[in-house]
Amino acid sequence: MKFDFILHWLWALVFSILALSGIAMAGAKYGWVMQYDIATADIVHRLAAVVYVLLTVIVILYEIIRILRRDKTKKPWLVFGPSGYGLFTFITTLIFIVTGAVIWLFMDSNHAATAFTLWIHEKLTYLAVASVIWHIYMKSHALKWPKNKERKAR
Amino acid sequence: MFNKQKRPFWQLSSVFAVIIVLVLALSWSNRAENAAQMDASMAVMMSNEILDSATIPDLFTIGTIESPEALSGNGEHAGHHDQSGTLYAIHLITTGLLLFTLPVILAGALFLAIVWPNSSKRRKTN
Numbered sequence: 287m288k289f290d291f292i293l294h295w296l297w298a299l300v301f302s303i304l305a306l307s308g309i310a311m312a313g314a315k316y317g318w319v320m321q322y323d324i325a326t327a328d329i330v331h332r333l334a335a336v337v338y339v340l341l342t343v344i345v346i347l348y349e350i351i352r353i354l355r356r357d358k359t360k361k362p363w364l365v366f367g368p369s370g371y372g373l374f375t376f377i378t379t380l381i382f383i384v385t386g387a388v389i390w391l392f393m394d395s396n397h398a399a400t401a402f403t404l405w406i407h408e409k410l411t412y413l414a415v416a417s418v419i420w421h422i423y424m425k426s427h428a429l430k431w432p433k434n435k436e437r438k439a440r
Numbered sequence: 441m442f443n444k445q446k447r448p449f450w451q452l453s454s455v456f457a458v459i460i461v462l463v464l465a466l467s468w469s470n471r472a473e474n475a476a477q478m479d480a481s482m483a484v485m486m487s488n489e490i491l492d493s494a495t496i497p498d499l500f501t502i503g504t505i506e507s508p509e510a511l512s513g514n515g516e517h518a519g520h521h522d523q524s525g526t527l528y529a530i531h532l533i534t535t536g537l538l539l540f541t542l543p544v545i546l547a548g549a550l551f552l553a554i555v556w557p558n559s560s561k562r563r564k565t566n
């Protein structure tokens with residue numbers, strides 16, 4: 287199994303957990319997503335955020351190593367890229383991490399910065415979730431179980 | 441009408457639709473659902489309360505707006521949170537990891553922002 291394929295699906299899993307726990311905390315309207323257990327949603331969101339940050343470090347280092355080695359092989363499953371949806375994911379991830387870090391670190395000491403970054407974090411979540419749905423629609427052929435290929439191989 | 445290529449997307453959508461209906465049905469009798477009467481999200485409420493009176497320098501100044509939670513000793517790092525428990529240990533470890541990885545991410549992102557346009561130009565010329 288390819289490394290970029292594993293990273294892609296790990297990323298998808300962590301992003302889904304972050305989106306669900308984040309939307310559950312966004313407002314009382316969406317609390318039903320996690321049965322109004324906001325405390326659990328908070329812990330889950332923070333733990334998943336750390337995994338998300340670590341995955342981001344891994345993907346960035348992997349891409350830097352590929353560039354330094356002048357590796358030009360196509361990595362269709364890699365989450366970051368210089369154009370298209372890879373670039374969109376790269377930019378949104380950076381904004382998510384920076385705004386998330388401000389909320390995490392300055393929640394008690396700077397309410398103005400927290401309010402501003404929380405607003406960006408929330409609105410970006412809706413945009414990112416909508417873009418993921420569009421991404422799944424566009425790449426839905428990847429969801430097909432490879433029956434035909436297996437049969438042909440036999 | 442339906443594109444056969446997109447059938448897996450609609451199958452996945454129907455699975456998620458069933459999950460959402462089940463979760464909604466389970467939370468139907470939940471008392472906390474009365475809270476759903478509040479229309480605005482947490483970010484919007486916080487922005488309305490704080491950002492209306494805040495200035496741009498307030499975004500970069502720590503401690504200018506006194507936190508009621510911090511004043512009452514019920515802030516994130518004090519009060520009702522057990523500071524010797526597992527949860528607090530996890531909080532310290534995860535915050536440390538965040539602080540350690542943030543400069544790596546920003547430096548790596550800057551490197552990619554410089555290198556990516558050049559590498560895509562080379563690909564086009566080759």
